[in-house]
Each structure stands twice: as C-alpha cells, then as structure tokens.
Amino acid sequence: MNRPQPIEKMIEVIKKFPGVGHKMAERLSYYILKMSNSDVDRFLDSIRKARQIMKSCSTCYNLSEHDPCQICSDSTRDHDVICVVETPQDLIAVSKVKEYRGLYFVLGGALSPLDAIGPAEIKIDNLIKRLKNDSITEVIIATDADSNGEVTAIYIAEIIKKLNIKVTRLGYGLPVGGDIEYADEVTISRAIAGRKEM
Ligand SMILES: [Zn+2]
CATH class of the missing domain: 1.10.8.420 (RecR Domain 1)
Structure with a gap:
C-alpha cells in the first residue's frame, strides 16, 4: 500500500x-x-x-534579536580583534571561551569549489570592507578544520595580509575534519591560545 x-x-x-x-x-x-x-x-x-x-547583525552577521548584536555593541570587549567563523552556531561555540574578549565575523559558510560556492557566495567582501573601516589589529580565522575550512582560511589570509593586519589560525587541539560548532570549550580555548600566524 x-x-x-x-x-x-x-x-x-x-x-x-x-x-x-x-x-x-x-x-x-x-x-x-x-x-x-x-x-x-x-x-x-x-x-x-x-x-x-531574529535578524542578521549588520556588522558581524551573527543572528540576533538586535542590530547591532549584543557582542558588537559591548564596549567592554576588545574591539580591535575579530574572530572569523563560518556560522552563527560556530560563534556560539567560540563565545563560551571566557578568555576570548574580541569581536566576531560570521562568513555564512565556507568556500567549496565542488558545490560552486565561491568568494561571492559568502561574506568575504563584507569582511574586507569592515577591516578597512575599523581599526583591527588581528584577525583570528576559526573556520572548520576540514578541507573547505582550510581553503577558506588560506584565501582570506592572503587578502588580509595585504592590508597589513595580523592573521592567525586556530592552533592545535581541534580534531582534523572537525566542526567548530561541536568542539568543546576547553578544546577551543586551547586552540585560541595556540593560534599561529599565517
Ligand atoms: Zn554583531
């Protein structure tokens, strides 16, 4: 039947x-x-x-009830460091790390040549615009530890270096192929502390 x-x-x-x-x-x-x-x-x-x-924060593209979001409008945070993540869920995971007091930028995905997702499909241009307008001294790239995340990190790092801004990538501890969203607080905290300049 x-x-x-x-x-x-x-x-x-x-x-x-x-x-x-x-x-x-x-x-x-x-x-x-x-x-x-x-x-x-x-x-x-x-x-x-x-x-x-829920709306998208016009500064960091985090999902929030307010625009700018709570994080972007928090004056006690370190406004010259930005952590770049793929999704709002990744942002939530990183935000559990108390030692990180900087701001964020949500790309809305990662570059994926196989799925025809190129730089225009994610928010790379908006990130560059923000870096040119705000006085940022360091960008921490926290894209996933899979191949798309790596490709994205390398692509963005090349552009940012030309702006004379320090670019770092999360360090050891994250499982290869791992999604930041599912990594625990201690692992992300270690990865931030062990970040390496690109
Ligand atoms: Zn925001």
Whole structure:
C-alpha cells in the first residue's frame, strides 16, 4: 500500500533539513501527526516567532534579536580583534571561551569549489570592507578544520595580509575534519591560545 499523499509531502519537506535522511524524515512525520494540536501550535509558533524576531547583525552577521548584536555593541570587549567563523552556531561555540574578549565575523559558510560556492557566495567582501573601516589589529580565522575550512582560511589570509593586519589560525587541539560548532570549550580555548600566524 502506498503512503497517503499528505504524508509523502511532509516527508519530502522534512528530508530537506540538514542531516535528515529519508528514514528520519519518515519517523518525524509520523511523530508530528501524533502530536497534540497544542504542541503543534507551539512548535509552529516558535518557528514563526524566531523567524520574525531574529535578524542578521549588520556588522558581524551573527543572528540576533538586535542590530547591532549584543557582542558588537559591548564596549567592554576588545574591539580591535575579530574572530572569523563560518556560522552563527560556530560563534556560539567560540563565545563560551571566557578568555576570548574580541569581536566576531560570521562568513555564512565556507568556500567549496565542488558545490560552486565561491568568494561571492559568502561574506568575504563584507569582511574586507569592515577591516578597512575599523581599526583591527588581528584577525583570528576559526573556520572548520576540514578541507573547505582550510581553503577558506588560506584565501582570506592572503587578502588580509595585504592590508597589513595580523592573521592567525586556530592552533592545535581541534580534531582534523572537525566542526567548530561541536568542539568543546576547553578544546577551543586551547586552540585560541595556540593560534599561529599565517
Ligand atoms: Zn554583531
């Protein structure tokens, strides 16, 4: 027996979420169908609210309820150091490291030649513009330790060096191929302390 069309449709939509395969999409679809109306309402409401309220900070591109975000508008932070990360989730991971008191820049991804993601698809131009306008003395590149993250780090470092700004890359401790988002606080803290000039 074929699955009813409305359920098929749900599965197709849910399958588009990152890391969700067909089996998981199927499980989630049947789960949602069993949820109470009030739970479904709360679920949909939380998505709608978050999408309405959250905006991209026009300085660092972090997701925030305010623009500029809390970090960019914090005058007690070190405003001449920027840590460059791929995603807002990576920023959250690095922000758990208390020793780091600088600012951030969220690229919105990494260069990926295989997926046709070039410099124009992520926020490299905006980063360069910011570096030219603000007085930044060091850029710490904290892209992921996978091949796309490495390519991105090298590409950005070459441009930044020409602006006579110190560029460093997170040091030892991060697992090769690892996503910053999933690294623990101690590991990131060590990687920042052990950062190397590029
Ligand atoms: Zn910001």
